[in-house]
Amino acid sequence: MDALTTTLVWLDYAAVAVFGATGALAAARRKHDIVTFGFFAAVTGVGGGTLRDLLIGAPVFWVQKPAYILACLAAAVAVWVFGTGNRRMRVLLWLDALGVAAYCVVGAAKAASLGVAPFSAVVMGTLTACVGGMIRDVLANEPSILMRREIYVSAAVVGAGVFIILQLLGVPGLPAGLAGFCIAFAIRGGAILKGWALPSFPGRGPPGD
Numbered sequence: 531m532d533a534l535t536t537t538l539v540w541l542d543y544a545a546v547a548v549f550g551a552t553g554a555l556a557a558a559r560r561k562h563d564i565v566t567f568g569f570f571a572a573v574t575g576v577g578g579g580t581l582r583d584l585l586i587g588a589p590v591f592w593v594q595k596p597a598y599i600l601a602c603l604a605a606a607v608a609v610w611v612f613g614t615g616n617r618r619m620r621v622l623l624w625l626d627a628l629g630v631a632a633y634c635v636v637g638a639a640k641a642a643s644l645g646v647a648p649f650s651a652v653v654m655g656t657l658t659a660c661v662g663g664m665i666r667d668v669l670a671n672e673p674s675i676l677m678r679r680e681i682y683v684s685a686a687v688v689g690a691g692v693f694i695i696l697q698l699l700g701v702p703g704l705p706a707g708l709a710g711f712c713i714a715f716a717i718r719g720g721a722i723l724k725g726w727a728l729p730s731f732p733g734r735g736p737p738g739d
Contacts, residue, residue: 537704538639541711542579542591543601545632548625549662550575550602554609555622556670564610570669571606572599578661582637582654586646623722626663626675627685631715634659634686635693635707648694655690656683659714681721684728689714 553574557567576592576599583590592598637658641651660676660683667674675682693710697703720726 537707538636541632541707542636543598545629545636546575546579546592546598547601547605548632549578549629549666550605551609552622552626552629552663553602553666553669554606555625556666556672557606558609558613559619559672560670564606567606567610568603570666571602571609573669574662574666575599575602575605576662577665578633578658578663579637581661582641582658585657586641586644586654588640588644624719627715627718627722629662630659630682630686630718631689631711633662634689634714635710638690638693638710639703639707642694642697648698652687652690652694655693656686659686659690679727679730681717681726681728685714685718685721688717 550571553570553572554567556574557570562570579591579598582588634655636655638651638655640658641654642648646654663675666672667676689710691710692713693706696706696709701709717726
């Protein structure tokens with residue numbers, strides 16, 4: 531197993547666990563029981579990767595390797611045991627940022643390795659990074675993070691895009707993946723800290739606005 535493959539495997543497990551933790555944190559905000567913690571963690575952790583695999587016709591990754599589900603459940607137990615008090619939302623945001631940065635690269639890399647066209651590989655990386663969070667917000671009856679003006683999906687698009695472009699330029703997989711991860715995390719982190727947002731549509735709002 532080469533360095534890139536090894537790194538992507540560990541990054542994949544880490545991303546699943548981190549997203550799983552965000553699902554458990556969402557359950558904590560609603561004061562659910564431990565079973566719901568596990569369910570939220572599992573669905574959030576593997577949701578994006580499941581959609582990716584279905585779209586590209588690959589075996590669904592966690593069905594082949596149930597250790598991914600176990601990683602989600604371990605994250606749920608950790609959140610249940612240690613908790614985060616009043617800092618839950620802030621922790622959720624930063625864990626989510628790590629998950630987005632990792633999963634946009636992992637998703638794009640897997641799609642590219644199976645012969646998916648570069649543009650479509652970027653789309654697959656973006657879906658992998660964002661769908662789990664969307665499912666989490668729906669399950670928790672929380673306002674979707676996608677509905678906020680601050681940058682979210684764009685961070686995944688840029689991270690996946692940087693990785694694929696560097697690969698096309700002949701940059702080795704490991705530094706290309708690290709570059710994509712760091713850029714996506716920096717963009718999402720800036721959005722959390724500084725409220726970075728893309729320009730909104732300039733049309734007029736409803737009367738009285």
